[in-house]
Amino acid sequence: MITLDKIRTEMEQLLEAEKNLRYVEVRADSLEEALADAAAQLETRPILLEYEVLEQGFNGFVGLMKKPWFIRAYQNAASLKNTAKKKKGEDILAGALEDDGKPKDVNGLFFVRHFGSQINLKVIPPVGKGVPVNIDDVMLQLKRSDTLSLEEDIVKKTVEKGSDGEYIPVGLYSHNQAGDASFYVDISADEMKAYIVATAPAVGGAEISSDRILRMLDSQRVVAGINKEFIDTFVDTPVYDTPFLVAEAPAPVDGRDAYIAYNFETDRSKLRIKETESGQVDFKELNLIQNVIEGQPLAQKIPPERGKGGKTLFGRYLEAKNGKDIHIPMGKNVTLDADGRTVLAAANGQVLLVNDKITVEPVMELDAVNIKTGNITFLGTVIVKGNVEDGFDVHASGNIEVHGSVGSSRLEADNGDIVVSQGIMGKDKGFLKSGKSLWAKFIQNATVEAEEFIIVHDGIINSNVTANKKVLVQGKRASIIGGHTFATEEIHAKNIGNSTGGSETILEVGFDPKAKKRNDELIESQEKLTKELDEIELNIQTLQNQKKVRKTLPHDKEESLNALIARQSDIQAEMDEITSEIQELQAYLRELKVVGKVSASGMVYAGVKIFIRDVKEEVRTETKAVTFFYENGFVRYGKYEPPSEEDAKRSPDGYSTN
Template sequence: MNIKLDKLENKKNINNFEFKYLEDGVYIQINNDAENEISLSDVLEQINKKHIREYDLEAIVNAINDKSDFVRFAPKQEEILIDEEVLIDISEDKMFGYVTLLPPDGGRNIEFDEFINKVKKKIKYGLDYEKLKEIFENKLYNKKICIAQGKKPVAGKDGYIKWYFNIENICKPQILKDGSVDYRNLNIINNVKKGELLAERIPATNGEDGITVTGENIPSIKGKEVSLKVGKNVILYENGYAAYALKDGQVVCRNGKIVVYEVFEIAGNVDNSTGNISFNGTVRIKGNVITGFYVKAMNDIEINGVVEGAVIESNGNIIVKRGIQGYHKGKLISRGNIYTKFIENSDIYADLDIHAEAIMHSKVISGNNIEVNGKKGLIVGGICKAKNEIRAKTVGSPMGTVTVLEVGIDIQLKSKYTEIKNKINEIKSNLEKLDKTIKLFTRLAKGNNLSDEKRKLLIKIIDSRKVLINQLNDLKEQLSSIEEKIKMQINGKVKVEREIFPGVKIVIGNSIMFVREKLGPCTLVNIDGEIKITPFE
């Protein structure tokens, strides 16, 4: 037997057939003019609902297949009358209530008050009485209609810290009228006085509770609290909501804690009279740091004299007012910026910028820019690497001294860019598939050929499309941000104000250029994978 067993969603095709209770038995009368085809499952459901006994399944199947008008399928029995009925459904999250009004079959219609009371027994909040009235008065049978909506909780706002000092601590040296660089007045220290307010903790808010359609309270999620942590020379008052300095000194934020460091000063040189220096604050040295010693500080290091073949390490900035003569032993490592008069025969590394008037025969690496200004502005010998830009007045020498300048791309950033790009392409592909399905379902809907099941599926597909669109927009924003950063790095530049001598090697990204003839003022950039010489900026 070839018969359709699929159930046409929740819609009961009662108009396609009806049962007749006669003296010799129960008959099924099929309406062959009905718009929709008969489903066996609908007939069986109606038989069960009417409690018809001893029915002949084969007779029913033949009647449907042969489209017979009038077929006896059960012995004589009394008809059970079915009243108008109300089905109430509540969504799994209890945020939506639905009503399905079922038509009577020989039974009575319910009264409006009875209809409302049945609904109110299960649904306590958010009822749309106008919608209920519309359903009842227009007899919107066999349609699952939303008639109540709960209230979602509103999350509280997160707490935050209000700072009363500059936690960034960014500065650049000024170039004086005579062309020299002022390394004496950088103003990089956050000086505070005893009793000064340093930070306040602004508490999180509680938010607003929600309520389900069944009347249950949904607690709101309180905003995340943030703690105000303090370290040396700082105290908390007002039940932990305010931080104050206990001593004069320099305030910094280290590893999430507010700390006031007292400055450690050395009146002369770092040599045999002092030994090595290791301090958890700022170090100020009025003399020189002699070969063989080291100075380590948790914050800035200021040296008025010269650094010889010594090791200087700082979690902040390093300032050497006279210069660095490393004798191939000197090494400076900074998690901030490095400012100095000159660098010679040394290894230098800074997370941020490196500023000098001359760099000679050294290995210099910057996580941002290298700027060689002042009267000389010279880079000669060795290798200088910067993430973004290298700027100088003169590079190399008439003797053809081998000098390497390199600016490049952040590999981790490039990897992140590729990852996001692949996600975007995947989402676009999924959106194309969804759009095709939506277009197909829309065409079916116009011809009234879209079943309830497919209509529900269409709604889910549209919701999924909205989610993907939001994800796509978020990823595009991330990609745009990364592209800007990569653009800056891809457009890494070498800027030379006066001249570049033969013997200099320029590396920008993956491209290399050897300078074979003297170049005047210029800016070297990577254009389409090739290093180009452009006017000096």
């Protein structure tokens, strides 16, 4: 049977549920957008929303008569309960822990308040090593002159176990209703904040409970932003005759605009000079170039955020702006990843902003390489319009082109050519290494290596030059004077050596320079190890003879003997490996099919030493227009053979011979 009391109870429960129910009203172009906006405002996911359509939207026809959707969305009751539990747990945990996650030591607290005609007690237990609430202190506050009765058992139990943050009735007092505390609600002009202004109770009057505050807010039609924590704080520690904030409506929060997150430094002034290991500043390492490789992520667009709508204390919805989208600033030699937001390098080179666009430059142009630029390391081609000054380095993965001259510097082109228009003056310190070929007007007092050709216009003077194919000196003054010139296939020049003697001129062809260099290094190592082994064997023999005579050795000499025997074994193993590698290299050099030849269209002066394969020929008298070649184990003199037409016209990739 349905009774009036049952209906009243159900209505009260329904009213309480409606008070806790959170909802927003949203307009959007589509239902999906409306639900996403509502979920952002309610701090949940669209799947956890329940909603009702207030006005159905319409996409329109050819852009005309378009109508937005208007919905009211509610947070699912179960998820709302879970959110509240989670927040309460987080608040308790945050309050009980130090910044490092360790428990705080917090003393217990208690509050005695008079609501209506009841005496109420709230007890907060201690945390960590905090001091618990003292029952005597509690009883002292409870036993006022107007106290009528106390439930001491309930008081004792509450003090021991706490009251779960609630006020527990523990007795009665002589209530003077006329002396009750009073308050009123003051709402700000923008309807976003609500304050209470309270007057202290008179003797025997009741204090203000949280229920009284909630009822007053309800009577003022405040439905949003009610802060239970603020209200509980007021009840625990009342503030009289001063506005106290109890409700603050959620203000709208505009969505953040899209932006570009760069993976490189866009402000070149922030690039720092490198320091050496000792902490000193190395002004040659200015660190101004930001090298990237093909496929490397350079930047990413962070998409805009949806705005989070707010509402007033009375539940009126406040619109928020969505963040603005932006275009990705794409320059040259970059591409987008499959996600449509990540910018990738489409080539090796230097990444920088050119007219605010992300760009990869595969070619770096410099007026010069000096103290202003520092050393250059670049994943691409480097073009120097002036000189590379003494003591500065250029390292590139592509070509290196120098329109001026190169001093006592180090240039390395890993996979490209090196072109020096005005020549190389190495001052016995310069080093150039090309992954392909090298062109220069002249080479003087430098070390030069190339995987393919070395082509010089005027001459090679007192330098160590190595080419895995050919060395071609082809100008009017094309001479090789002094130094050591290697080539696997051929060496061509006009004049070789010097009529006045001076520096020794050595030319070698018909072998792999790298293999021969390695062979020479191994032979040198073998000689050093042999010498060390002879000394060790002599020391071992001496100690062993002493041991035979004395039957025993002092501890330190015994240790020395063992160490020498161990080193002897290591050297023998190392020498076996070296001998095996030398045999392999020498077999390779003997079987090398390239015979090799040296040609001079002009004069070859006396004293020049020529090695073809393993055969040495020292020129005794001046010889003109000659080609030296290998035949039947000897170096022969033949008629001059000019370089092939292809070699004579050879030029760097991307350059002409003009």
